[in-house]
Amino acid sequence: MTIQTLERIGELPAAQWDALLADGQPFLRHAFLASLEDSGSVGARTGWQPAHRLLRVADGRLRAAMPAYVKSHSRGEYVFDWAWADACQRAGIAYYPKLLAAVPFSPVSGTRLLARDAPAAGELLDAVSAQLPGLRLSGLHVNFTDAFADGVLAGREGWLERLGCQFHWFNRGYRDFQDFLDALSSRKRKQLRREREQVKAQGLDFDWREGGQLTEAEWDFVYACYANTYAVRGQHPYLTRAFFSLLAARMPEAIRVVLARQGSRPVAMAFFLVDGDCLYGRYWGCLAEFDRLHFEACLYQGLDMAIGERLSRFDAGAQGEHKLVRGFEPVLTRSWHYLCHPGLRAAVAGFLHEECAAVRRYAEQACEALPYRQE
Incomplete structure (x- = not known):
């Protein structure tokens, strides 16, 4: 050897x-x-x-x-x-x-x-x-x-x-998001529904794309959002702009991006990877502040997508006790x-x-x- x-x-x-x-x-x-x-x-x-x-x-x-x-x-x-x-x-x-x-x-x-x-x-x-x-x-x-x-x-x-310890969500055969909500206690169910309604009331819509469906201009926007999450903390981002284009060219089928828009204006994004069994939440960023948008883009949109594609698990990233009350279990x-x-x-x-x-x-x-x- x-x-x-x-x-x-x-x-x-x-x-x-x-x-x-x-x-x-x-x-x-x-x-x-x-x-x-x-x-x-x-x-x-x-x-x-x-x-x-x-x-x-x-x-x-x-x-x-x-x-x-x-x-x-x-x-x-x-x-x-x-x-x-x-x-x-x-x-x-x-x-x-x-x-x-x-x-x-x-x-x-x-x-x-x-x-x-x-x-x-x-x-x-x-x-x-x-x-x-x-x-x-x-x-x-x-x-x-x-x-x-x-x-x-x-x-x-x-x-x-x-x-x-991390927090992952497990799909127990839910037919849709409402089916998942029905599995929660009444108080928590109302909280999640209220959070989603608050986002909708701000005029925000969401558009899911696979890796090969984004233009270079849209990847510029994705990167600007990603980099901004570091800039607001006075830090430099780990990834370069070129990484996103290279990955989109080499494994587009594994990429999912949700774009948040207010009218025709893009304001935020969340970047995910996926395999045949699991959704992985990786990066997020916004260029304007909206109440509860982080929860919607990074968690609830991901849950919708995982249920729709019949994935068994959603790994939304490290840490985050706030995930517990939204159905993510300690792992x-x-x-x-x-x-x-x-x-x-x-x-x-x-x-x-x-x-x-x-x-x-x-x-x-x-x-x-x-x-x-x-x-």
Whole structure:
């Protein structure tokens, strides 16, 4: 077996990478990762240096792969390790650079170990872990894993598990939005209906498009909205304008965009990705302020769309307790961390032992805020 590092995913034919994917989720597709790189959204300049790992057998066949980036900071990850980095700085331990196996800027659980089987995935992990000291990397972090990766990582020497909590909506065979409302308690049902009526009263209409149905001028508008969500916080957006055009050209069937208009004037947008089973809410932005528009564009429009396309789940993004009262249920997420420094590893292990218990309690308590009727 040999380990190969790719500094650009474009060095590998898309068919070889995609052949290792276990499902149709869009975030690990070669087209998605290549669009991030080709658009300049990730790269050495942004502190996301691609360093994808491949495991090949003697005849050159690809047996396993891992999307990986050398990171010089912890931004855009959604698994927050800044406290670990601060502790290392105080102790004189180099925390950066580190190696991260993840999808940049995308807190969506899914494939992280692309492999023919579990032994191949384990062999790739062990080989990459052994390389870390020689490359002066403080550790390897694998964020937002799926069940396959969890099975490979659980109990593996040196690896620490971390839990997080998100809120996802599950389609229980609803015929339409009203059918979903009927499953809620009377008070919550009235709240959701009132919020939608408030948006409609402001003269707002919504227009759904697939990726190939937007013009470049409309993509300019989408990007202006997206960038504005960062500008109002004094931040720079993670993605470049070119990313959206590249993605629309390479995987238009996976893109859904809803445009909000007041009369003929576009005022907001929400950007989603979709596979055969799930809707993923990703980006949103507005160029004018409207009451309750965020809930309508990002949540209720998504629920309408998921019900209409008979999707089983709607992952509307990280965090957001406001989703609970709108029917989104707590879901545990997992990340795994291999830290080379033994003292740091021991300290983080103690912290995670307490944090994992607290996250489980939080998820259990969050269920009490769900709006569904009790039979």
